[in-house]
Amino acid sequence: MFDRHVYLIGMPGSGKSSLGKRVAGNLHLPYIDMDKRLQECFGMTVVDIFAKHGEEAFRTSETNLLIEMTREPASVISTGGGSVMNPENVRIMKASGLLVLVDRPLDQILGDIKLDRRPTLAEKGLGEVERVYKERYDTYHGVADIILDNSKGFYPGVEELERIIRLRFGLYVI
Ligand code: S3P
Secondary structure, three states: OOOOEEEEEOOOOOOHHHHHHHHHHHHOOOEEEHHHHHHHHHOOOHHHHHHHHOHHHHHHHHHHHHHHHOOOOOOEEEOOOOHHHOHHHHHHHHHHEEEEEEEOOHHHHHHHOOOOOOHHHHOOOHHHHHHHHHHHHHHHHHHOOEEEEOOOOHHHHHHHHHHHHHHHHOOOOO
């Protein structure tokens, strides 16, 4: 198969987890959702991790998980939206895989994002989503190896991500 991870990066609500899970399943690749892994490690939800341990503990664990995952078989990995804001995390990802930006327009994200599971956004609401989108836009685009246009809905997004992974890693292209 291939020997490097595919890291899905991008805004909360951009579709990293839904696309990653589906495409990994279709291509028979291992799939890792970083937030879910961290929840399992802490034995609580991301909201509770932030409330009980603070954002710094969450961010440190995020970096430790990235290091840990470099020793795992090549996987499709949905990262937390804030992970690439730390240059050390980007360094680890670049050294161990391909960074695919799941790029979804702000108005679509605002239309269906679930805020209750997202402690950095929940209190301040949709205005905060817009602020974070603008704040991170250049970083997301600057660190990405490939930009996946996820503006056309779920199935076109699945097709596009499969195409990217197949082409990049020399899998059979249909
Ligand atoms: C965060 C995004 C979340 C999660 C945490 C912080 C962020 O992941 O890691 O709530 O700073 O953008 P998603 O991108 O899956 O929502």
